[in-house]
Structures are given as structure tokens and as C-alpha cells.
């Protein structure tokens with residue numbers, strides 16, 4: 001006979017967590033408490049000693065304001081661990097910060113972690129190992145688009161097709177979900193970071209101006225545009241002050257260093273220029289979505305035509321992206337509320353409803369729902 005004492009006991013002393021260690025942002029959900037952490041996935045490392053000086057918000061603040069031997073490391077690349085030791089430290093920091101020390105001793109938590117669709121066995125093992133050595137009692141994995149779909153309350157367990165695109169910092173994940181599983185999943189290493197790189201490259205080529213990653217991201221968030229229904233607005237001179245335009249165009253004052261003179265310079269760039277700068281990458285994303293649609297079984301396509309394509313992840317906030325995808329796929333496209341937390345909200349819902357939802361986890365062998 002199985003004793004129920006242990007699960008009760010563990011629920012009382014351990015607070016299980018859901019963690020989305022994203023390329024750009026890390027988000028932590030604690031059972032019964034909701035989202036308690038949202039911080040950048042950045043670690044400040046002293047390169048001379050290898051010592052970790054700060055993690056998250058604190059580390060991001062230090063960037064560019066510290067001696068050169070202190071660097072900001074982003075240990076996740078394209079949604080997977082690229083620097084194991086630094087990831088483990090970051091993992092530990094988030095687990096420790098999220099835990100409420102209510103008792104003299106606390107049991108180590110069980111943790112559900114979001115991973116990109118189609119990660120290799122080696123990559124999965126790296127996440128499990130990093131989580132365990134960071135203080136988790138057990139680590140379970142969930143594919144990020146599945147978590148997102150649950151987070152935005154799509155009927156993932158029904159015999160009905162749900163189509164989710166999660167455009168993050170490092171990867172764009174595309175998934176068709178039905179009956180609690182991913183029928184078709186794709187992960188493209190073109191997402192928010194790549195768009196920033198495109199902007200940096202464009203500015204360097206067109207204006208001989210060197211700008212930093214943060215400036216490029218500010219430009220993207222400020223005036224980034226995937227598609228303009230005005231269409232043929234390729235006029236380089238179009239700026240906010242141009243009265244001939246029916247729609248007021250946005251522009252952005254960017255600061256950087258002129259590569260020829262070596263001196264700081266301020267240049268105004270328009271949204272049309274940014275649209276052109278990121279066009280190729282945006283097209284790659286749209287093409288991948290179209291390919292996923294082509295590969296989807298016809299019954300599910302009928303559902304998706306009715307329900308629409310759901311866009312989540314921070315990158316989905318790029319202006320005009322929903323319109324462009326709708327035009328290219330001829331499907332309704334829906335953006336979601338709070339797109340950067342859908343993965344962790346979904347993984348959190350799995351934690352809270354393990355009985356009904358544990359089939360959606362990748363690793364379920366050892367997992368018993370708390371009594």
C-alpha cells in the first residue's frame with residue numbers, strides 16, 4: 001500500500017515552480033503565488049576571476065558601467081544553454097530568490113522548465129542537470145509553445161487544432177497542437193535578437209554608424225515595423241514631419257559612433273528604413289509559418305482557419321506583424337495579452353493541475369501529482 005504522507009508533507013514544505021529561462025527574459029511562477037520574478041537573462045561575470053557578480057536586473061544595470069573585465073553574459077542562446085556554469089548560477093539565483101523561507105528548513109522545490117520544441121536529448125539533459133544542481137529536487141520539461149498555448153487557455157487537450165507562434169529573443173517556435181500533443185513543431189533561430197542585429201548592420205552600412213545592442217533594441221521597440229498597409233512607402237526621407245503622408249510616420253534619433261571619424265554622432269532614422277532593415281528576417285519567419293501550414297493535416301487546418309493563429313512572445317509585439325501574417329497566410333491572426341509571460345503562465349497551470357495536465361510534459365515518468 002502506498003503511503004500518502006510524503007506528498008502531503010512535500011506540498012506543505014516545498015513550493016513547486018515553473019521557470020521560463022528565455023534567451024532574453026527569465027520568468028518564475030511559484031505554486032499558489034503566481035509570477036514572482038521577471039528579469040533579464042543576464043549575468044555579470046568578472047572575466048579575471050570567473051566570479052559571478054550579479055544576475056538579472058542587477059547585472060543588466062551594470063552593463064557598460066563597469067571596468068572592461070566585467071562582462072555581461074547571456075547564457076542562453078536560441079533558447080538553449082550555451083554556457084552551462086553561468087546558466088546553473090542564474091538558475092540557482094532565480095530559485096533562491098523565488099523561495100519563501102517560511103521554516104527553518106525548506107524542501108527543495110520541483111521545477112517545470114520550458115524548452116524549445118525539438119531540443120536534443122543532450123540539451124534536455126543539460127537543463128535537467130542545471131536545474132538539479134541549482135537546487136531543484138526534480139526537473140520536468142515542457143515544450144514552450146505547448147506551455148504558451150495552455151497559458152493563453154487554448155483547448156490543447158481537445159481533438160481540435162491550435163496554432164501557436166512564440167516569437168522570443170532567440171527562437172521563433174511554431175506549433176500545431178491537438179489532443180495534448182504537438183502534431184507539428186518547428187523552431188527557427190531567427191527572432192527578436194536577429195532583428196536587432198539586422199538593424200545594427202543596416203545602420204553601419206547605410207550611415208557608417210556603430211550602435212550598441214541596446215540602442216538597436218530601443219529602435220526596434222520604438223519604431224520597428226514588419227508591414228505597413230500603406231505598402232509602397234519606401235521613401236527614405238519620410239519622417240514624422242512630412243505633411244504629404246496621410247499616416248504620420250515615426251522616426252528615431254539614434255546615437256552611435258561614426259566609423260570614419262570615430263566621433264559620436266546623432267542621426268534620425270525612419271520606420272520605413274527599419275522595415276527594410278528587418279525585412280529579410282521577417283520574411284523568413286513568415287515563410288516558416290506558411291510551411292507549417294502546408295504541412296498541417298487538413299482537418300486541423302479547418303480548425304485553425306476558424307480559430308486563428310495565436311502570436312505570443314515579446315517579439316510578437318512588432319508592429320504590423322499580425323497584419324503581415326494574416327495577409328500572407330489568409331488566416332485570422334490573434335495577438336495575446338502579456339505575450340512575454342504566456343510560457344510561464346502555462347507551465348504554472350500545469351503545476352496547479354497536474355492530475356489533468358501531466359500528459360503535456362515531456363518527462364513525466366517520475367512525476368506524481370501532489371495530493
Ligand SMILES: Nc1ncnc2c1ncn2[C@@H]1O[C@H](COP(=O)(O)OP(=O)(O)OP(=O)(O)O)[C@@H](O)[C@H]1O
Pocket residue numbers: 021022023024025026078079167168169170171172191192193217220221224312313314315316317318319339340
Ligand atoms: N514592442 C516590441 N516590439 C518588437 N519586439 C519586442 C517588443 N517588446 C519586446 N520585444 C522583443 O521581444 C524579445 C523578448 O521576448 P521574450 O521575453 O518572449 O523572449 P525569450 O522568451 O527570452 O526568448 P526565447 O523564447 O527565444 O528564449 C526581445 O527580442 C525584445 O526585443
Ligand SMILES: [Mg+2]
Pocket residue numbers: 020022023144166168169313343
Ligand atoms: Mg520564450
